Amino acid sequence: MKNMKNKIFMSLLLGAMLLTACDDEAPMERSLYPETVYLVGAKDKIITRELNLGYDQDTVYASVAVSGTLPTEKNVIAEVEQIPEAILRYNDRELGTNDVLYQNLPADIYSIPDPAVTVPAGEPYGTLPIYIEPATLHVDSLYMIALKLKSTSDFALTKTDTVVLMKFNIVNDYSGLYYMDAIIKDVANPSDSVTYKTSRNLQAVRDGRTVRMYHMQNEWSKGATDYRPNYCFNITVNDDNTVSLSTWDKFKILGYEGVYHPDIRVYELWYKFEENGVTKTCRGFLYKERKTDDEQRIINDWMDEHRKYD
Template sequence: MKIRIKTISVLLLSVFFIVTSCENNNPIDEEQYFKQVYIVGAAQVVSSFEIPYADEAQEAYISIATGGSLNIDQDVTVTLGHNSAMIDWYNNKYMIDAPVQYQELGTDRYNIPSMTTTVKAGDVYSRLPFEVYTDGLDCDSLYALTFEIQSVSAYQKNAKDSVLILNFSLINDYSDNYQLSIIRYVVSATLELTLPTTASATRVLKAVDKNTVRFFNETKAELRSSYSSNEAYFNAIKSYCVTFTKDEDNSFIVKAWGELNIVDPGECTYDNGVFSFWYDYMEGTQRYRIQGTLGR
Protein backbone atom coordinates (compact mmCIF):
# COMPACT_ATOMS: atom_id res chain seq x y z
CA MET A 1 0.00 0.00 0.00
CA LYS A 2 2.85 2.38 0.89
CA ILE A 3 4.55 1.52 -2.38
CA ARG A 4 1.33 2.36 -4.31
CA ILE A 5 0.96 5.69 -2.45
CA LYS A 6 4.59 6.56 -3.17
CA THR A 7 4.15 5.69 -6.85
CA ILE A 8 1.04 7.86 -7.13
CA SER A 9 2.83 10.72 -5.39
CA VAL A 10 5.73 10.52 -7.82
CA LEU A 11 3.34 10.54 -10.78
CA LEU A 12 1.43 13.55 -9.45
CA LEU A 13 4.68 15.39 -8.82
CA SER A 14 5.82 14.64 -12.37
CA VAL A 15 2.56 15.96 -13.80
CA PHE A 16 2.94 19.11 -11.69
CA PHE A 17 6.41 19.77 -13.04
CA ILE A 18 5.28 19.16 -16.63
CA VAL A 19 2.32 21.55 -16.27
CA THR A 20 4.52 24.15 -14.56
CA SER A 21 7.13 23.81 -17.27
CA CYS A 22 4.50 24.31 -20.01
CA GLU A 23 3.15 27.39 -18.26
CA ASN A 24 6.63 28.91 -17.97
CA ASN A 25 7.56 28.23 -21.63
CA ASN A 26 4.57 29.43 -23.61
CA PRO A 27 5.78 29.40 -27.24
CA ILE A 28 3.65 32.47 -28.00
CA ASP A 29 5.93 34.44 -25.66
CA GLU A 30 8.95 33.58 -27.80
CA GLU A 31 9.95 34.78 -31.25
CA GLN A 32 8.36 32.43 -33.79
CA TYR A 33 10.31 33.66 -36.81
CA PHE A 34 13.49 35.65 -37.26
CA LYS A 35 13.59 39.42 -37.23
CA GLN A 36 14.19 41.34 -40.43
CA VAL A 37 14.26 45.01 -41.36
CA TYR A 38 12.56 46.16 -44.56
CA ILE A 39 11.18 49.18 -46.42
CA VAL A 40 7.38 49.32 -46.39
CA GLY A 41 6.11 48.95 -49.97
CA ALA A 42 9.33 47.49 -51.34
CA ALA A 43 7.68 44.10 -51.88
CA GLN A 44 5.84 45.72 -54.82
CA VAL A 45 9.05 47.53 -55.90
CA VAL A 46 7.13 50.76 -56.70
CA SER A 47 5.05 52.68 -54.18
CA SER A 48 3.10 55.87 -54.86
CA PHE A 49 3.06 58.87 -52.51
CA GLU A 50 0.45 61.59 -53.00
CA ILE A 51 1.96 65.03 -52.69
CA PRO A 52 0.32 68.38 -53.50
CA TYR A 53 1.52 71.07 -55.85
CA ALA A 54 2.53 74.02 -53.67
CA ASP A 55 4.72 77.11 -53.58
CA GLU A 56 6.58 75.84 -50.52
CA ALA A 57 8.34 72.55 -49.80
CA GLN A 58 6.04 69.59 -49.10
CA GLU A 59 6.69 66.84 -46.57
CA ALA A 60 7.11 63.23 -47.67
CA TYR A 61 8.48 60.09 -46.06
CA ILE A 62 9.17 56.40 -46.38
CA SER A 63 8.62 53.87 -43.59
CA ILE A 64 11.12 51.35 -42.28
CA ALA A 65 9.63 48.37 -40.45
CA THR A 66 10.73 45.25 -38.57
CA GLY A 67 9.25 41.80 -39.11
CA GLY A 68 8.72 39.03 -36.57
CA SER A 69 6.12 37.76 -34.15
CA LEU A 70 7.32 40.05 -31.35
CA ASN A 71 8.29 43.69 -31.21
CA ILE A 72 11.99 44.42 -31.13
CA ASP A 73 13.65 44.68 -27.70
CA GLN A 74 16.38 47.11 -28.74
CA ASP A 75 16.79 50.20 -30.92
CA VAL A 76 17.65 49.44 -34.55
CA THR A 77 19.45 52.11 -36.54
CA VAL A 78 18.93 51.85 -40.30
CA THR A 79 21.12 53.62 -42.85
CA LEU A 80 19.80 54.10 -46.38
CA GLY A 81 21.16 55.19 -49.72
CA HIS A 82 19.91 55.62 -53.28
CA ASN A 83 19.95 53.07 -56.09
CA SER A 84 19.34 55.04 -59.27
CA ALA A 85 19.99 52.02 -61.49
CA MET A 86 16.80 50.49 -60.12
CA ILE A 87 14.71 53.00 -62.10
CA ASP A 88 16.38 51.99 -65.38
CA TRP A 89 15.94 48.31 -64.53
CA TYR A 90 12.23 48.77 -63.79
CA ASN A 91 11.61 50.88 -66.90
CA ASN A 92 13.32 48.33 -69.13
CA LYS A 93 11.45 45.42 -67.57
CA TYR A 94 7.95 46.81 -67.03
CA MET A 95 7.55 50.19 -68.75
CA ILE A 96 8.76 49.60 -72.31
CA ASP A 97 5.33 50.26 -73.83
CA ALA A 98 4.15 52.81 -71.26
CA PRO A 99 3.43 56.34 -72.50
CA VAL A 100 5.74 57.72 -69.80
CA GLN A 101 8.56 56.07 -67.89
CA TYR A 102 9.86 56.84 -64.42
CA GLN A 103 12.58 59.46 -64.08
CA GLU A 104 14.67 60.31 -61.07
CA LEU A 105 13.66 63.51 -59.31
CA GLY A 106 16.37 66.15 -59.68
CA THR A 107 18.57 66.80 -56.64
CA ASP A 108 17.39 70.43 -56.60
CA ARG A 109 13.83 69.19 -56.10
CA TYR A 110 14.21 67.47 -52.73
CA ASN A 111 15.99 67.71 -49.41
CA ILE A 112 16.68 64.70 -47.19
CA PRO A 113 18.12 65.90 -43.86
CA SER A 114 19.38 62.44 -42.91
CA MET A 115 19.56 59.04 -44.56
CA THR A 116 19.49 57.36 -41.16
CA THR A 117 16.48 56.49 -39.03
CA THR A 118 15.97 54.48 -35.85
CA VAL A 119 13.22 52.02 -35.05
CA LYS A 120 12.84 52.31 -31.28
CA ALA A 121 12.62 49.29 -29.00
CA GLY A 122 9.00 48.18 -28.74
CA ASP A 123 8.00 49.93 -31.98
CA VAL A 124 7.21 48.31 -35.31
CA TYR A 125 8.37 51.02 -37.70
CA SER A 126 9.89 54.47 -38.06
CA ARG A 127 9.81 57.10 -40.80
CA LEU A 128 12.54 58.71 -42.85
CA PRO A 129 11.18 62.22 -43.57
CA PHE A 130 12.22 64.54 -46.37
CA GLU A 131 10.96 67.51 -48.40
CA VAL A 132 9.94 67.78 -52.04
CA TYR A 133 9.63 71.00 -54.06
CA THR A 134 6.66 70.39 -56.37
CA ASP A 135 6.09 73.82 -57.91
CA GLY A 136 6.78 73.64 -61.64
CA LEU A 137 6.95 69.84 -61.93
CA ASP A 138 5.51 68.51 -65.19
CA CYS A 139 2.10 66.91 -64.66
CA ASP A 140 2.74 64.36 -67.43
CA SER A 141 6.03 63.08 -66.01
CA LEU A 142 6.56 60.24 -63.54
CA TYR A 143 9.00 61.46 -60.90
CA ALA A 144 10.57 59.06 -58.45
CA LEU A 145 13.28 58.61 -55.83
CA THR A 146 14.95 55.35 -54.89
CA PHE A 147 15.78 54.15 -51.39
CA GLU A 148 17.90 51.15 -50.44
CA ILE A 149 18.80 49.78 -47.02
CA GLN A 150 22.57 49.82 -46.75
CA SER A 151 23.07 48.71 -43.16
CA VAL A 152 21.22 47.87 -39.94
CA SER A 153 22.62 48.00 -36.42
CA ALA A 154 20.85 44.80 -35.34
CA TYR A 155 19.11 41.81 -36.88
CA GLN A 156 19.30 41.66 -40.68
CA LYS A 157 17.74 43.38 -43.68
CA ASN A 158 15.21 41.59 -45.84
CA ALA A 159 17.11 41.34 -49.12
CA LYS A 160 13.93 41.17 -51.20
CA ASP A 161 12.26 44.21 -49.59
CA SER A 162 15.27 46.46 -49.20
CA VAL A 163 14.94 48.61 -52.35
CA LEU A 164 12.01 50.93 -53.12
CA ILE A 165 11.09 53.18 -56.02
CA LEU A 166 8.92 55.94 -54.55
CA ASN A 167 6.75 57.61 -57.18
CA PHE A 168 5.22 61.03 -56.49
CA SER A 169 1.56 61.39 -57.45
CA LEU A 170 1.00 65.12 -57.89
CA ILE A 171 -2.38 66.42 -56.67
CA ASN A 172 -4.18 69.62 -55.73
CA ASP A 173 -7.42 70.51 -53.97
CA TYR A 174 -9.51 69.76 -57.06
CA SER A 175 -7.83 66.74 -58.68
CA ASP A 176 -9.88 63.56 -58.34
CA ASN A 177 -12.29 61.25 -60.16
CA TYR A 178 -15.49 63.05 -61.17
CA GLN A 179 -18.80 62.22 -62.78
CA LEU A 180 -19.44 64.33 -65.85
CA SER A 181 -23.03 65.21 -66.76
CA ILE A 182 -23.47 67.55 -69.74
CA ILE A 183 -25.74 68.87 -72.47
CA ARG A 184 -24.08 69.62 -75.80
CA TYR A 185 -25.75 72.20 -78.02
CA VAL A 186 -25.16 73.06 -81.62
CA VAL A 187 -24.71 76.84 -81.71
CA SER A 188 -26.24 78.47 -84.76
CA ALA A 189 -24.81 81.40 -86.72
CA THR A 190 -27.13 83.66 -84.69
CA LEU A 191 -25.83 82.09 -81.43
CA GLU A 192 -29.01 80.16 -80.76
CA LEU A 193 -28.64 76.89 -78.84
CA THR A 194 -30.10 74.04 -80.89
CA LEU A 195 -30.16 70.23 -81.10
CA PRO A 196 -29.33 69.43 -77.48
CA THR A 197 -27.85 66.02 -76.66
CA THR A 198 -26.99 64.68 -73.23
CA ALA A 199 -23.96 62.68 -72.17
CA SER A 200 -22.31 61.42 -69.03
CA ALA A 201 -18.95 59.84 -68.27
CA THR A 202 -16.37 59.40 -65.58
CA ARG A 203 -13.60 61.98 -65.88
CA VAL A 204 -10.20 62.16 -64.21
CA LEU A 205 -9.31 65.74 -63.32
CA LYS A 206 -5.54 65.79 -63.31
CA ALA A 207 -3.57 68.34 -61.29
CA VAL A 208 -1.46 70.60 -63.49
CA ASP A 209 -0.31 73.02 -60.80
CA LYS A 210 -1.55 74.32 -57.46
CA ASN A 211 -4.74 75.83 -58.92
CA THR A 212 -5.32 74.05 -62.24
CA VAL A 213 -6.87 70.74 -63.31
CA ARG A 214 -7.03 69.20 -66.76
CA PHE A 215 -9.53 66.80 -68.31
CA PHE A 216 -10.69 65.48 -71.67
CA ASN A 217 -13.45 67.45 -73.39
CA GLU A 218 -16.92 65.90 -73.65
CA THR A 219 -16.64 62.11 -73.46
CA LYS A 220 -13.41 61.74 -75.42
CA ALA A 221 -11.46 58.64 -74.46
CA GLU A 222 -8.98 59.45 -71.71
CA LEU A 223 -7.13 56.13 -71.30
CA ARG A 224 -3.91 55.32 -73.13
CA SER A 225 -5.35 51.94 -74.12
CA SER A 226 -7.96 53.71 -76.25
CA TYR A 227 -5.29 54.99 -78.64
CA SER A 228 -3.14 53.19 -81.18
CA SER A 229 0.17 54.55 -79.94
CA ASN A 230 1.77 56.74 -77.30
CA GLU A 231 2.06 59.48 -79.89
CA ALA A 232 -1.66 59.28 -80.64
CA TYR A 233 -2.43 59.47 -76.92
CA PHE A 234 -0.41 62.65 -76.39
CA ASN A 235 -1.84 64.14 -79.55
CA ALA A 236 -5.30 63.54 -78.08
CA ILE A 237 -4.30 65.35 -74.89
CA LYS A 238 -3.14 68.29 -76.98
CA SER A 239 -6.26 68.25 -79.17
CA TYR A 240 -9.06 67.59 -76.69
CA CYS A 241 -8.10 68.65 -73.18
CA VAL A 242 -9.59 71.53 -71.20
CA THR A 243 -8.30 73.20 -68.04
CA PHE A 244 -10.03 74.87 -65.11
CA THR A 245 -7.83 77.36 -63.22
CA LYS A 246 -8.86 78.94 -59.94
CA ASP A 247 -9.02 82.73 -60.15
CA GLU A 248 -8.55 85.29 -57.38
CA ASP A 249 -12.30 85.64 -56.89
CA ASN A 250 -12.64 81.85 -56.42
CA SER A 251 -14.28 81.38 -59.79
CA PHE A 252 -12.49 79.28 -62.41
CA ILE A 253 -11.08 80.25 -65.80
CA VAL A 254 -11.75 77.84 -68.68
CA LYS A 255 -8.94 77.39 -71.21
CA ALA A 256 -7.78 74.91 -73.81
CA TRP A 257 -4.77 72.82 -72.83
CA GLY A 258 -3.46 72.77 -76.37
CA GLU A 259 -5.20 73.02 -79.72
CA LEU A 260 -8.88 72.83 -78.77
CA ASN A 261 -10.47 75.98 -80.16
CA ILE A 262 -12.44 77.44 -77.25
CA VAL A 263 -14.16 80.54 -78.66
CA ASP A 264 -16.01 81.50 -75.48
CA PRO A 265 -14.69 80.42 -72.05
CA GLY A 266 -18.13 80.89 -70.55
CA GLU A 267 -18.37 80.48 -66.79
CA CYS A 268 -17.14 77.98 -64.22
CA THR A 269 -17.77 77.79 -60.48
CA TYR A 270 -16.97 75.24 -57.80
CA ASP A 271 -19.10 74.49 -54.76
CA ASN A 272 -19.13 71.55 -52.39
CA GLY A 273 -17.22 69.23 -54.70
CA VAL A 274 -19.08 70.15 -57.89
CA PHE A 275 -17.94 72.19 -60.89
CA SER A 276 -20.76 73.93 -62.78
CA PHE A 277 -19.69 75.32 -66.14
CA TRP A 278 -20.32 76.15 -69.77
CA TYR A 279 -18.06 77.02 -72.66
CA ASP A 280 -18.18 77.15 -76.47
CA TYR A 281 -15.68 75.50 -78.80
CA MET A 282 -15.27 74.84 -82.51
CA GLU A 283 -14.97 71.55 -84.36
CA GLY A 284 -14.06 72.55 -87.88
CA THR A 285 -16.57 75.22 -88.84
CA GLN A 286 -19.24 74.14 -86.35
CA ARG A 287 -19.63 75.81 -82.98
CA TYR A 288 -20.78 73.80 -79.94
CA ARG A 289 -21.64 74.63 -76.36
CA ILE A 290 -20.98 72.30 -73.44
CA GLN A 291 -23.04 72.97 -70.32
CA GLY A 292 -23.09 70.79 -67.24
CA THR A 293 -21.43 69.64 -64.06
CA LEU A 294 -18.46 67.64 -62.83
CA GLY A 295 -19.11 66.17 -59.39
CA ARG A 296 -16.98 64.14 -57.03
Protein backbone atom coordinates (compact mmCIF):
# COMPACT_ATOMS: atom_id res chain seq x y z
CA MET A 1 0.00 0.00 0.00
CA LYS A 2 2.82 2.37 0.90
CA ASN A 3 4.53 1.70 -2.44
CA MET A 4 1.25 2.31 -4.23
CA LYS A 5 0.82 5.70 -2.50
CA ASN A 6 4.37 6.64 -3.43
CA LYS A 7 3.73 5.75 -7.07
CA ILE A 8 0.52 7.80 -7.14
CA PHE A 9 2.29 10.75 -5.52
CA MET A 10 5.16 10.59 -8.01
CA SER A 11 2.70 10.36 -10.90
CA LEU A 12 0.82 13.44 -9.70
CA LEU A 13 4.07 15.33 -9.17
CA LEU A 14 5.32 14.42 -12.64
CA GLY A 15 2.00 15.48 -14.17
CA ALA A 16 2.13 18.82 -12.40
CA MET A 17 5.67 19.40 -13.65
CA LEU A 18 4.60 18.61 -17.21
CA LEU A 19 1.65 20.98 -16.99
CA THR A 20 3.91 23.72 -15.65
CA ALA A 21 6.37 23.13 -18.46
CA CYS A 22 3.56 23.35 -21.02
CA ASP A 23 2.33 26.61 -19.51
CA ASP A 24 5.87 28.03 -19.62
CA GLU A 25 6.15 27.26 -23.33
CA ALA A 26 2.71 28.49 -24.31
CA PRO A 27 3.61 32.20 -24.66
CA MET A 28 6.31 31.27 -27.18
CA GLU A 29 3.90 29.16 -29.22
CA ARG A 30 1.00 31.59 -29.61
CA SER A 31 0.59 35.33 -29.95
CA LEU A 32 0.28 37.16 -26.65
CA TYR A 33 -2.59 39.27 -28.01
CA PRO A 34 -4.94 39.13 -31.02
CA GLU A 35 -3.46 40.11 -34.36
CA THR A 36 -4.88 43.21 -36.02
CA VAL A 37 -4.29 44.79 -39.42
CA TYR A 38 -3.48 48.51 -39.51
CA LEU A 39 -2.06 51.34 -41.62
CA VAL A 40 1.46 52.27 -40.58
CA GLY A 41 1.53 55.88 -39.37
CA ALA A 42 -2.18 56.11 -38.55
CA LYS A 43 -1.39 56.42 -34.85
CA ASP A 44 0.42 59.69 -35.60
CA LYS A 45 -2.39 60.73 -38.01
CA ILE A 46 -0.02 62.26 -40.59
CA ILE A 47 2.89 60.86 -42.57
CA THR A 48 5.08 62.87 -44.94
CA ARG A 49 6.35 61.87 -48.36
CA GLU A 50 8.62 63.80 -50.74
CA LEU A 51 7.76 64.39 -54.39
CA ASN A 52 10.71 65.19 -56.65
CA LEU A 53 9.96 67.68 -59.43
CA GLY A 54 12.88 66.21 -61.33
CA TYR A 55 10.82 63.10 -62.09
CA ASP A 56 8.03 62.92 -64.64
CA GLN A 57 6.49 60.35 -62.31
CA ASP A 58 7.46 59.80 -58.69
CA THR A 59 6.42 56.90 -56.48
CA VAL A 60 5.50 57.04 -52.81
CA TYR A 61 4.38 54.21 -50.55
CA ALA A 62 1.86 53.58 -47.80
CA SER A 63 2.36 50.52 -45.61
CA VAL A 64 -0.01 47.97 -44.09
CA ALA A 65 1.14 45.88 -41.14
CA VAL A 66 -0.10 43.06 -38.91
CA SER A 67 0.37 43.45 -35.18
CA GLY A 68 1.28 40.46 -33.05
CA THR A 69 4.15 38.78 -31.26
CA LEU A 70 4.64 36.00 -33.82
CA PRO A 71 5.19 36.05 -37.59
CA THR A 72 2.11 35.35 -39.67
CA GLU A 73 1.91 31.90 -41.23
CA LYS A 74 0.17 32.98 -44.45
CA ASN A 75 -0.27 36.00 -46.68
CA VAL A 76 -2.68 38.64 -45.45
CA ILE A 77 -4.39 40.76 -48.10
CA ALA A 78 -5.85 44.13 -47.09
CA GLU A 79 -7.78 46.55 -49.29
CA VAL A 80 -7.16 50.28 -48.94
CA GLU A 81 -9.69 52.98 -49.82
CA GLN A 82 -9.48 56.75 -50.12
CA ILE A 83 -11.62 59.03 -47.97
CA PRO A 84 -11.15 62.68 -49.09
CA GLU A 85 -13.60 63.89 -46.43
CA ALA A 86 -10.94 63.13 -43.80
CA ILE A 87 -8.88 66.01 -45.20
CA LEU A 88 -11.80 68.39 -44.73
CA ARG A 89 -12.23 67.18 -41.14
CA TYR A 90 -8.52 67.75 -40.48
CA ASN A 91 -8.71 71.31 -41.85
CA ASP A 92 -11.77 72.07 -39.72
CA ARG A 93 -10.39 70.61 -36.50
CA GLU A 94 -6.69 71.39 -36.65
CA LEU A 95 -6.19 74.54 -38.75
CA GLY A 96 -7.18 78.14 -38.20
CA THR A 97 -8.43 80.91 -40.44
CA ASN A 98 -4.88 82.15 -41.10
CA ASP A 99 -3.56 78.74 -42.10
CA VAL A 100 -3.19 77.47 -45.64
CA LEU A 101 -5.64 74.58 -45.90
CA TYR A 102 -4.79 71.17 -47.27
CA GLN A 103 -6.42 70.02 -50.48
CA ASN A 104 -6.75 66.56 -51.94
CA LEU A 105 -4.05 65.75 -54.45
CA PRO A 106 -5.59 66.42 -57.90
CA ALA A 107 -7.13 63.18 -59.11
CA ASP A 108 -5.69 63.47 -62.62
CA ILE A 109 -2.05 63.43 -61.52
CA TYR A 110 -1.92 60.27 -59.39
CA SER A 111 -3.05 56.68 -59.47
CA ILE A 112 -3.28 53.64 -57.21
CA PRO A 113 -3.43 50.75 -59.71
CA ASP A 114 -4.23 48.11 -57.12
CA PRO A 115 -5.75 48.99 -53.74
CA ALA A 116 -5.01 45.48 -52.43
CA VAL A 117 -1.89 45.24 -50.27
CA THR A 118 -0.29 41.88 -49.54
CA VAL A 119 1.54 41.38 -46.26
CA PRO A 120 3.64 38.29 -47.08
CA ALA A 121 3.72 35.40 -44.63
CA GLY A 122 6.42 35.95 -42.05
CA GLU A 123 6.89 39.62 -42.99
CA PRO A 124 5.91 42.55 -40.76
CA TYR A 125 4.30 44.71 -43.48
CA GLY A 126 3.39 45.16 -47.14
CA THR A 127 3.44 48.31 -49.28
CA LEU A 128 0.97 50.19 -51.45
CA PRO A 129 2.63 52.08 -54.35
CA ILE A 130 1.11 55.41 -55.35
CA TYR A 131 2.23 56.93 -58.66
CA ILE A 132 2.25 60.72 -58.88
CA GLU A 133 3.11 63.20 -61.65
CA PRO A 134 4.24 66.24 -59.63
CA ALA A 135 4.96 68.80 -62.38
CA THR A 136 1.73 70.78 -61.92
CA LEU A 137 1.83 71.03 -58.12
CA HIS A 138 2.14 74.58 -56.81
CA VAL A 139 4.87 75.42 -54.34
CA ASP A 140 2.57 77.48 -52.11
CA SER A 141 -0.25 74.94 -51.90
CA LEU A 142 -0.58 72.05 -49.46
CA TYR A 143 -1.62 68.60 -50.62
CA MET A 144 -2.77 65.37 -48.98
CA ILE A 145 -4.44 62.07 -49.66
CA ALA A 146 -6.39 60.23 -46.96
CA LEU A 147 -6.28 56.44 -46.73
CA LYS A 148 -8.26 53.92 -44.71
CA LEU A 149 -8.39 50.13 -44.59
CA LYS A 150 -11.57 48.75 -46.13
CA SER A 151 -11.20 44.99 -45.61
CA THR A 152 -8.75 42.21 -44.80
CA SER A 153 -8.51 38.55 -45.70
CA ASP A 154 -7.46 37.50 -42.20
CA PHE A 155 -7.53 38.86 -38.65
CA ALA A 156 -9.47 41.98 -37.69
CA LEU A 157 -9.02 45.57 -38.79
CA THR A 158 -7.83 47.86 -36.02
CA LYS A 159 -10.68 49.77 -34.41
CA THR A 160 -8.63 52.83 -33.42
CA ASP A 161 -6.40 55.13 -35.48
CA THR A 162 -7.97 53.91 -38.70
CA VAL A 163 -7.04 56.78 -41.04
CA VAL A 164 -3.64 57.97 -42.23
CA LEU A 165 -3.19 61.37 -43.86
CA MET A 166 -0.30 61.44 -46.32
CA LYS A 167 1.04 64.94 -46.97
CA PHE A 168 3.65 65.88 -49.55
CA ASN A 169 6.79 68.00 -49.63
CA ILE A 170 7.80 69.18 -53.10
CA VAL A 171 11.55 68.86 -53.58
CA ASN A 172 14.30 68.51 -56.17
CA ASP A 173 18.03 67.89 -56.00
CA TYR A 174 18.75 71.55 -55.23
CA SER A 175 16.06 72.39 -52.68
CA GLY A 176 16.37 72.40 -48.90
CA LEU A 177 17.89 74.47 -46.13
CA TYR A 178 20.77 76.70 -47.22
CA TYR A 179 22.68 79.57 -45.65
CA MET A 180 23.46 82.86 -47.35
CA ASP A 181 26.89 84.39 -46.71
CA ALA A 182 27.10 87.56 -48.80
CA ILE A 183 27.54 91.33 -48.94
CA ILE A 184 24.91 93.74 -50.31
CA LYS A 185 26.17 97.09 -51.62
CA ASP A 186 24.61 100.28 -52.93
CA VAL A 187 25.99 100.74 -56.46
CA ALA A 188 26.00 104.53 -56.13
CA ASN A 189 27.64 104.38 -52.71
CA PRO A 190 29.70 101.16 -52.36
CA SER A 191 30.73 102.02 -48.81
CA ASP A 192 27.08 101.61 -47.87
CA SER A 193 27.11 97.83 -47.45
CA VAL A 194 25.18 95.25 -45.48
CA THR A 195 26.32 91.81 -44.38
CA TYR A 196 23.76 89.28 -45.58
CA LYS A 197 24.00 86.15 -43.43
CA THR A 198 20.85 84.17 -42.84
CA SER A 199 19.17 80.84 -43.46
CA ARG A 200 17.26 80.41 -46.72
CA ASN A 201 14.81 77.64 -47.54
CA LEU A 202 15.19 76.98 -51.25
CA GLN A 203 11.88 75.68 -52.55
CA ALA A 204 11.63 73.41 -55.58
CA VAL A 205 9.66 75.02 -58.42
CA ARG A 206 8.95 74.29 -62.08
CA ASP A 207 11.36 71.40 -62.64
CA GLY A 208 14.25 69.38 -61.26
CA ARG A 209 16.80 72.19 -61.56
CA THR A 210 15.02 75.31 -60.31
CA VAL A 211 14.47 76.64 -56.79
CA ARG A 212 12.78 79.74 -55.44
CA MET A 213 14.51 81.97 -52.90
CA TYR A 214 13.32 84.89 -50.81
CA HIS A 215 15.64 87.89 -51.05
CA MET A 216 16.21 89.25 -47.54
CA GLN A 217 12.61 88.71 -46.41
CA ASN A 218 11.23 85.77 -44.47
CA GLU A 219 8.98 83.16 -46.00
CA TRP A 220 5.33 83.96 -46.42
CA SER A 221 2.59 82.48 -44.30
CA LYS A 222 -1.11 83.15 -44.70
CA GLY A 223 -2.20 86.21 -42.76
CA ALA A 224 1.28 87.78 -42.82
CA THR A 225 2.75 90.30 -45.26
CA ASP A 226 3.07 88.62 -48.64
CA TYR A 227 6.66 89.19 -49.78
CA ARG A 228 6.49 86.80 -52.72
CA PRO A 229 5.75 89.25 -55.55
CA ASN A 230 8.52 91.74 -54.76
CA TYR A 231 11.19 89.66 -53.03
CA CYS A 232 11.32 86.24 -54.66
CA PHE A 233 13.43 85.00 -57.54
CA ASN A 234 14.28 81.69 -59.17
CA ILE A 235 17.70 80.08 -59.43
CA THR A 236 18.17 77.50 -62.19
CA VAL A 237 21.24 75.28 -62.46
CA ASN A 238 22.18 74.82 -66.12
CA ASP A 239 23.77 71.74 -67.68
CA ASP A 240 27.27 73.24 -67.29
CA ASN A 241 26.55 74.20 -63.64
CA THR A 242 26.32 77.90 -64.41
CA VAL A 243 23.19 79.44 -62.94
CA SER A 244 20.39 81.56 -64.35
CA LEU A 245 18.32 83.93 -62.24
CA SER A 246 14.79 85.06 -63.05
CA THR A 247 12.16 86.98 -61.15
CA TRP A 248 9.32 85.10 -59.47
CA ASP A 249 6.99 88.00 -60.09
CA LYS A 250 8.10 91.63 -59.63
CA PHE A 251 11.57 91.39 -58.06
CA LYS A 252 13.77 93.53 -60.36
CA ILE A 253 16.91 91.62 -61.36
CA LEU A 254 19.16 93.82 -63.53
CA GLY A 255 22.01 91.37 -64.04
CA TYR A 256 23.57 88.23 -62.63
CA GLU A 257 26.33 85.65 -62.84
CA GLY A 258 27.04 82.51 -60.88
CA VAL A 259 27.98 78.88 -60.73
CA TYR A 260 26.85 75.89 -58.71
CA HIS A 261 29.51 73.65 -57.15
CA PRO A 262 27.83 70.23 -56.91
CA ASP A 263 30.69 68.55 -55.05
CA ILE A 264 30.27 70.87 -52.06
CA ARG A 265 26.65 71.95 -52.67
CA VAL A 266 27.34 75.67 -52.91
CA TYR A 267 25.94 78.41 -55.12
CA GLU A 268 28.47 81.15 -55.90
CA LEU A 269 26.33 84.16 -56.81
CA TRP A 270 26.42 87.78 -57.90
CA TYR A 271 23.31 89.68 -58.86
CA LYS A 272 22.29 93.30 -59.38
CA PHE A 273 18.79 94.32 -58.37
CA GLU A 274 16.61 97.34 -57.76
CA GLU A 275 14.97 97.91 -54.39
CA ASN A 276 12.77 100.93 -53.71
CA GLY A 277 14.38 102.76 -56.63
CA VAL A 278 17.94 102.04 -55.43
CA THR A 279 20.28 99.82 -57.46
CA LYS A 280 22.27 97.34 -55.37
CA THR A 281 24.45 94.28 -55.80
CA CYS A 282 24.67 91.07 -53.80
CA ARG A 283 27.78 88.91 -53.95
CA GLY A 284 28.53 85.80 -51.95
CA PHE A 285 27.69 82.18 -51.36
CA LEU A 286 24.62 80.11 -50.72
CA TYR A 287 25.62 76.80 -49.16
CA LYS A 288 23.67 73.70 -48.13
CA GLU A 289 23.19 73.09 -44.42
CA ARG A 290 26.12 71.33 -42.75
CA LYS A 291 25.48 68.68 -40.10
CA THR A 292 28.68 68.85 -38.03
CA ASP A 293 31.13 71.48 -36.79
CA ASP A 294 33.90 69.93 -38.89
CA GLU A 295 31.78 70.18 -42.05
CA GLN A 296 30.97 73.80 -41.23
CA ARG A 297 34.64 74.62 -40.68
CA ILE A 298 35.54 73.12 -44.06
CA ILE A 299 32.96 75.16 -45.95
CA ASN A 300 33.93 78.33 -44.06
CA ASP A 301 37.55 77.83 -45.11
CA TRP A 302 36.47 77.20 -48.71
CA MET A 303 34.41 80.39 -48.83
CA ASP A 304 37.24 82.45 -47.34
CA GLU A 305 39.56 81.11 -50.02
CA HIS A 306 37.16 81.79 -52.92
CA ARG A 307 35.52 85.02 -51.76
CA LYS A 308 35.45 87.91 -54.25
CA TYR A 309 34.91 91.60 -53.58
CA ASP A 310 33.37 94.34 -55.73
